[in-house]
Amino acid sequence: xxPEDELIERALQREKRAVSQLVSLFEDxxxxxxxxxxxxxxxxxxxxxxxxxxxxxxxxxxKSSLLARVTLSLLAGSSLSVAVLAVDPxxxxxxxxxxxxxxxxxxxxDERRAFFRSQASATELGGLGPWSFQVCRxxxxxxxxxxxxxxxxxxxxxDIRHLADxxxxxxxxxxxDEIQFLKAGIMEVPHAxxxxxxxxxxxxxxxxxxRGTIGLARPLDGNNVPIYRTSxxxxxxxxELTRGLIEDCASTPPALREREPYFFERWVRDEWGxxxxxxxxxxxxxxxxxxxxxxxxxxQADFSARLAPHENKSP
Numbered sequence: 483x484x485p486e487d488e489l490i491e492r493a494l495q496r497e498k499r500a501v502s503q504l505v506s507l508f509e510d511x512x513x514x515x516x517x518x519x520x521x522x523x524x525x526x527x528x529x530x531x532x533x534x535x536x537x538x539x540x541x542x543x544x545k546s547s548l549l550a551r552v553t554l555s556l557l558a559g560s561s562l563s564v565a566v567l568a569v570d571p572x573x574x575x576x577x578x579x580x581x582x583x584x585x586x587x588x589x590x591x592d593e594r595r596a597f598f599r600s601q602a603s604a605t606e607l608g609g610l611g612p613w614s615f616q617v618c619r620x621x622x623x624x625x626x627x628x629x630x631x632x633x634x635x636x637x638x639x640x641d642i643r644h645l646a647d648x649x650x651x652x653x654x655x656x657x658x659d660e661i662q663f664l665k666a667g668i669m670e671v672p673h674a675x676x677x678x679x680x681x682x683x684x685x686x687x688x689x690x691x692x693r694g695t696i697g698l699a700r701p702l703d704g705n706n707v708p709i710y711r712t713s714x715x716x717x718x719x720x721x722e723l724t725r726g727l728i729e730d731c732a733s734t735p736p737a738l739r740e741r742e743p744y745f746f747e748r749w750v751r752d753e754w755g756x757x758x759x760x761x762x763x764x765x766x767x768x769x770x771x772x773x774x775x776x777x778x779x780x781x782q783a784d785f786s787a788r789l790a791p792h793e794n795k796s797p
Contacts, residue, residue: 541634
């Protein structure tokens with residue numbers, strides 16, 4: 483029996499320490515961790531995969547406080563098990579991260595249906611951390627629902643669309659007029675919007691502005707995109723948002739495996755630079771390479787073996 487076998491068995495019982503140890507393995511960037519991850523995922527194959535739901539939005543929109551309330555509401559109002567992955571910004575100066583989402587997420591210590599993990603963004607652009615995809619691959623096999631909170635994003639950083647099956651964009655009143663909303667490249671991404679802090683007097687006006695802007699930005703489906711009005715402070719709208727999340731978990735087909743080509747190409751670019759991307763393109767691209775190697779880890783090992791002797795990295 484391998485050491486990972488005991489961890490897997492305990493993690494399947496949602497023992498928090500075991501889940502945390504496996505998460506650390508999936509965050510480990512050393513070469514020897516690649517084969518261990520492949521073994522863990524192979525042991526977990528055949529289990530139902532969770533729906534990954536992304537919560538993104540601008541800094542100050544109240545994502546963390548909202549996520550804390552919604553997570554507790556999901557646990558109280560359903561039988562779902564929930565894993566939360568919260569990405570916090572890293573300093574471009576010191577490289578450190580506060581991981582402040584921990585202070586807002588007060589989950590019951592003995593609740594095995596819930597798991598929380600903070601990650602630093604490591605100054606990555608796009609709202610996710612460099613290990614977010616890998617960790618979601620694990621958590622999706624252990625829990626019914628995986629909630630990913632991104633770093634506060636700008637107008638064009640929206641990597642969450644490549645990771646999540648459903649994306650919720652959290653906004654705050656007075657976030658901008660119609661033109662400002664339209665400028666945000668993120669507007670085309672979400673499956674639903676959350677207008678948080680709706681206890682503010684300006685929330686009604688912001689709601690109608692947002693509704694009109696969605697119709698302009700997405701003329702084909704704008705009228706069908708839900709807008710939830712919530713207040714993480716008072717609890718208004720939390721039940722409605724929770725019902726929407728439960729419905730998504732029940733009706734959305736998980737597609738994390740289909741998202742592997744994007745993250746494999748991203749790994750190649752980070753690890754091997756432009757020369758690596760050119761080599762990958764010469765092999766038919768990420769999708770072809772993954773199918774040929776049959777899984778993500780084997781593709782990583784094979785690609786590294788091809789390029790390592792040359793050490794021809796581009797900046």
